[in-house]
Amino acid sequence: MAREKSSKDNAQALFHSLRSAYAATPVNLKIIDLYVGFAIFTALIQVVYMASVGSFPFNSFLSGVLSCVGTAVLAVCLRIQVNKENKEFKDLPPERAFADFVLCNLVLHLVIMNFLG
Amino acid sequence: MATMPILPNMPALDLIKSFKLKTKQQELLIRVSILCLVYILAFITRLFSVLRYESMIHEFDPYFNYRTTLYLTQNGFYDFWNWFDYESWYPLGRIVGGTLYPGLMVTAALIYRILHFLRFAVHIREVCVLTAPFFASNTTLVAYFFGKEIWDTGAGLVAAILIAICPGYISRSVAGSYDNEGVAIFALLFTFYLFVKAVNTGSLAWSLASAFGYFYMVSAWGGYVFIINLIPLYVLVLLITGRYSMRLYVAYNCMYVLGMLLAMQIRFVGFQHVQSGEHMAAMGVFFLLQVFYFLDWVKHMLSDTKLFQAFLRITVTCAVAVGAIALGLGMLSGYISPWTGRFYSLLDPTYAKDHIPIIASVSEHQPTAWSSFMFDFHILLFLFPAGLYFCFKRLSDATIFIVMYGLTSMYFAGVMVRLILVATPAVCLVSAIAVSATVKNLTVLLRSKNKGVQTGSTKGSSSSKASSKALLDQSQPFQKNGAIALLFGAFYLLSKYATHCTWVTSEAYSSPSIVLAARGAHGSRVIFDDYREAYFWLRQNTPPDAKVMSWWDYGYQITAMGNRTVIVDNNTWNNTHIATVGRAMSSYEDEAIEIMRSLDVDYVLVVFGGVTGYSSDDINKFLWMVRIGGGVFPVIKEPDYLVNGEYRVDKGAAPKMLNCLMYKLCYYRFGEMLTEYGKPPGYDRARGVEIGNKDIKLEHLEEAFTTSNWIVRIYKVKPPNNRW
Numbered sequence: 118m119a120r121e122k123s124s125k126d127n128a129q130a131l132f133h134s135l136r137s138a139y140a141a142t143p144v145n146l147k148i149i150d151l152y153v154g155f156a157i158f159t160a161l162i163q164v165v166y167m168a169s170v171g172s173f174p175f176n177s178f179l180s181g182v183l184s185c186v187g188t189a190v191l192a193v194c195l196r197i198q199v200n201k202e203n204k205e206f207k208d209l210p211p212e213r214a215f216a217d218f219v220l221c222n223l224v225l226h227l228v229i230m231n232f233l234g
Numbered sequence: 235m236a237t238m239p240i241l242p243n244m245p246a247l248d249l250i251k252s253f254k255l256k257t258k259q260q261e262l263l264i265r266v267s268i269l270c271l272v273y274i275l276a277f278i279t280r281l282f283s284v285l286r287y288e289s290m291i292h293e294f295d296p297y298f299n300y301r302t303t304l305y306l307t308q309n310g311f312y313d314f315w316n317w318f319d320y321e322s323w324y325p326l327g328r329i330v331g332g333t334l335y336p337g338l339m340v341t342a343a344l345i346y347r348i349l350h351f352l353r354f355a356v357h358i359r360e361v362c363v364l365t366a367p368f369f370a371s372n373t374t375l376v377a378y379f380f381g382k383e384i385w386d387t388g389a390g391l392v393a394a395i396l397i398a399i400c401p402g403y404i405s406r407s408v409a410g411s412y413d414n415e416g417v418a419i420f421a422l423l424f425t426f427y428l429f430v431k432a433v434n435t436g437s438l439a440w441s442l443a444s445a446f447g448y449f450y451m452v453s454a455w456g457g458y459v460f461i462i463n464l465i466p467l468y469v470l471v472l473l474i475t476g477r478y479s480m481r482l483y484v485a486y487n488c489m490y491v492l493g494m495l496l497a498m499q500i501r502f503v504g505f506q507h508v509q510s511g512e513h514m515a516a517m518g519v520f521f522l523l524q525v526f527y528f529l530d531w532v533k534h535m536l537s538d539t540k541l542f543q544a545f546l547r548i549t550v551t552c553a554v555a556v557g558a559i560a561l562g563l564g565m566l567s568g569y570i571s572p573w574t575g576r577f578y579s580l581l582d583p584t585y586a587k588d589h590i591p592i593i594a595s596v597s598e599h600q601p602t603a604w605s606s607f608m609f610d611f612h613i614l615l616f617l618f619p620a621g622l623y624f625c626f627k628r629l630s631d632a633t634i635f636i637v638m639y640g641l642t643s644m645y646f647a648g649v650m651v652r653l654i655l656v657a658t659p660a661v662c663l664v665s666a667i668a669v670s671a672t673v674k675n676l677t678v679l680l681r682s683k684n685k686g687v688q689t690g691s692t693k694g695s696s697s698s699k700a701s702s703k704a705l706l707d708q709s710q711p712f713q714k715n716g717a718i719a720l721l722f723g724a725f726y727l728l729s730k731y732a733t734h735c736t737w738v739t740s741e742a743y744s745s746p747s748i749v750l751a752a753r754g755a756h757g758s759r760v761i762f763d764d765y766r767e768a769y770f771w772l773r774q775n776t777p778p779d780a781k782v783m784s785w786w787d788y789g790y791q792i793t794a795m796g797n798r799t800v801i802v803d804n805n806t807w808n809n810t811h812i813a814t815v816g817r818a819m820s821s822y823e824d825e826a827i828e829i830m831r832s833l834d835v836d837y838v839l840v841v842f843g844g845v846t847g848y849s850s851d852d853i854n855k856f857l858w859m860v861r862i863g864g865g866v867f868p869v870i871k872e873p874d875y876l877v878n879g880e881y882r883v884d885k886g887a888a889p890k891m892l893n894c895l896m897y898k899l900c901y902y903r904f905g906e907m908l909t910e911y912g913k914p915p916g917y918d919r920a921r922g923v924e925i926g927n928k929d930i931k932l933e934h935l936e937e938a939f940t941t942s943n944w945i946v947r948i949y950k951v952k953p954p955n956n957r958w
Contacts (some may be wrong), residue, residue, distance in 0.1 A: 127544055131536075138535035147446035175505060184661070188489040194438055194484045202534075203480055205436060221488060224442060228495045 149196040160185035180232040187212045187225045191218055248559035253421050268391055269378060273371045280367040280408045282744035287761075289410070292746040294787055294804050296412035297794035300362050303339045303412075307346055307358050315501075321799045322779050322789060323811065324834065332501040334809065337454030338417050341365065347411050366407040366416030373420045377659065380427040384432065384632045385667050388674060391665035399735040402610035402658035405743045415655055418455030423659045424486045425451050425461055426639065429489060430632050436481025437892065441488035444906060448489065448495035452503055459512050459577060460643075460656060465489070466519035470636050473526060477631060487854070490520050511565070511572045517556070525553045590674070598652035607647075609742075610654050612734045615726050618644075621664035640664045649734050673724060679717045750789070750848060750945075762846060763918045765791065768839070768946035771939050772796035776837060783830060784839035785819070785852055785859065786812055792839065801833055809866065816863030819856075819896045820870050826895040827934040830951055837938065839951045842900040845909050845944040847919035849910060855898055857881060859923040883924040892927040897951055902930045907944075 122232050142150075172178050198206045198214035206214075252766035260452020282293070291300050305316040317330045346361045347366075374394040381390030397403060406415040428444035452458045469486050472478050494507045494516075507513045529546060531833035536542045536698065579585045583601060607615060618640065625633040643657035688919075745751070750762040772782065775797050781799045782792055804810050818829040830838070852859075857872070864870040874890040875881070883891065884903075891897060905916040905928025916925045938950040 131545055134536055137708065176498075179505070179508065180495075183495055184493065187495070190487045191438070194488060197480045197484060198436070198438070202452070205480055207438075214438070214537055217442075221438050221442050221492065224445075225492060225495065228492070228499065233501060 156189035339902035432485035445492035617665035621668035764945035771794035811864035
């Protein structure tokens with residue numbers, strides 16, 4: 118009983134400290150996190166749909182899922198490069214990071230359009 | 235008032251002084267001129283066979299590549315991409331567009347288009363012949379930049395020089411060897427360079443470039459599997475040793491997602507990146523990276539470590555459980571296919587011999603002997619461990635990569651001779667580090683001693699200082715002499731390397747294989763052009779829809795030069811079809827004619843080396859035909875053709891051997907032939923024996939053509955007899 122209560126307390130304390138730490142992040146990073154969350158959510162919807170109706174044509178399924186996963190991953194890379202706390206990227210101007218992000222997304226979606234079939 | 239002495243060459247001195255460059259510019263000039271010379275050297279050292287024979291395509295596989303490139307330039311990209319070839323693998327045909335790696339052909343066609351645009355009216359064959367040396371020169375440039383990235387510019391220069399003439403690379407990239415590896419090694423090194431650059435800078439742009447490099451590699455060669463397994467292994471090693479950083483995350487993720495998507499555009503590769511066991515390591519590391527960095531981020535956000543430990547435990551168990559279940563389900567249900575035979579035989583070298591005789595029969599797939607290593611690498615063989623030592627002394631992300639590349643590629647080079655090619659760039663780079671670091675240390679030693687002497691002579695006023703410097707000077711001459719001796723030794727070794735490489739290129743790797751040369755009785759050179767003679771006879775004297783049956787080695791050449799339909803060719807995609815041909819060649823004539831009539835065969839082509847002593851003929855390959863045929867049709871048993879386990883063609887040979895179709899076709903009318911002075915007629919010079927069955931009569935075939943040196947023999951299948 119005491120162990121259950123302490124583990125529940127642990128979980129609550131974990132949740133609270135995570136929430137408070139996250140609230141302290143800057144707004145631009147929160148926007149990027151929202152974008153990543155949206156992309157992953159879209160990918161999950163596609164996977165659930167595939168599970169219900171089957172995976173034919175497979176290339177369309179793959180291109181749909183990979184476009185979501187790809188743009189999420191690229192957004193995480195952008196977040197890493199723009200985050201002021203990362204010492205390795207302090208010489209990188211955020212405009213350059215964003216330009217790289219847009220270029221990679223452009224290539225990603227061009228390939229997706231070719232792969233959609 | 236004395237007049238100033240007038241020096242007549244004063245204005246000239248001023249001119250020369252104005253040309254004197256600063257040290258940095260001098261260094262740049264030296265570097266650029268060295269690279270230019272290395273570029274030209276890498277190109278011209280591969281031109282031996284073009285100078286000795288003529289500009290033609292070598293070997294077997296390049297003829298297929300040449301034929302497809304010709305088709306591409308004549309019919310355009312869409313027809314090429316959707317080409318169904320009905321002239322090979324009769325009656326099955328071959329979906330060429332979906333079963334080849336288009337990188338090489340597209341590259342050559344692009345160069346051809348550019349040259350035509352600039353109004354150089356070259357034939358596509360010339361472009362094909364010279365594509366490999368051109369890309370070898372580009373590889374030296376990439377090696378320079380890679381060496382610069384790993385160590386410094388000195389190592390880069392040495393790497394460029396070493397790889398320009400290294401025989402391991404030259405063997406597959408001489409002029410005329412129009413094969414995938416010529417372009418693929420450039421793509422491999424380029425991809426690795428771009429990836430290491432991306433990890434070093436953490437820039438998305440470089441990762442995108444490395445994804446494109448990977449796409450080019452996937453389009454060029456099936457060996458791209460090496461890249462997609464080495465890079466995740468490297469990421470794993472960095473994670474385990476704690477050298478991970480944000481740059482690694484950016485580099486690997488961008489390269490993996492974009493690279494995978496781009497690679498799936500090649501039809502031959504298809505969905506293998508998500509379905510094949512060979513590509514699962516990359517996906518596993520991808521997911522591992524997400525989990526790892528997520529945990530890292532949470533740890534950074536949480537200040538309390540105890541809470542984090544709890545969180546860590548939950549997440550890790552969940553992730554591992556999910557991953558294991560997914561992998562297990564995938565492998566059990568067969569969705570994730572296991573490692574294919576070609577790559578599985580790299581991990582277990584005995585697998586192919588027992589299970590897949592076709593893979594075991596290719597001479598390039600045999601394990602490597604020490605002599606091959608020495609032949610192909612020379613001094614690099616002991617410079618490689620020395621370079622490894624230097625890399626471990628100065629560990630960074632880049633040196634860890636080159637060490638891993640070197641070690642894994644050397645392991646695979648030991649398993650299969652052909653893979654010495656993949657190991658060559660790594661060995662050259664690591665050896666370059668050793669050479670460059672050693673030479674640098676030695677010259678620093680030399681230079682510092684000189685400076686010490688100069689400062690000593692300008693400063694030395696007090697006697698104590700002078701005496702101490704004198705003491706130092708006494709020990710240093712030994713060091714200076716040692717350094718000079720070592721430098722001379724290094725120079726001697728490198729010059730021996732250059733001599734060896736040029737000799738090897740000239741003697742061993744510049745033969746076109748389709749034209750044979752030998753020394754005549756008086757030392758004059760004799761050329762045997764029998765192959766092309768036979769193919770052109772086929773082209774000019776047979777009906778256009780004739781079908782030719784031969785062993786699969788010659789299929790590509792027959793379709794490319796003879797322009798006739800073949801039954802099997804070098805693609806070897808259908809083992810049963812090849813086994814059918816093997817069975818026909820090993821059966822008695824009556825059984826064989828049934829098989830040949832069922833395949834609509836009109837002509838049979840065999841290669842015979844008994845008159846010239848040519849040892850790569852069909853009689854020496856015959857046991858492989860028996861093994862492959864026997865692997866599918868149990869009626870063919872290998873012991874039937876051997877006598878006490880020995881393979882013989884003379885009077886003591888097995889009766890089945892003396893009467894099988896291959897024997898009859900090779901030795902027809904040979905019993906009357908005098909081949910060597912002092913030997914009886916019917917003396918086979920390749921086997922060194924007198925043949926056993928001299929009186930051969932053919933019932934269902936007739937001889938159509940035999941080349942001037944009896945190397946290629948063509949027989950026509952007679953139509954069935956009239957009933958009355």
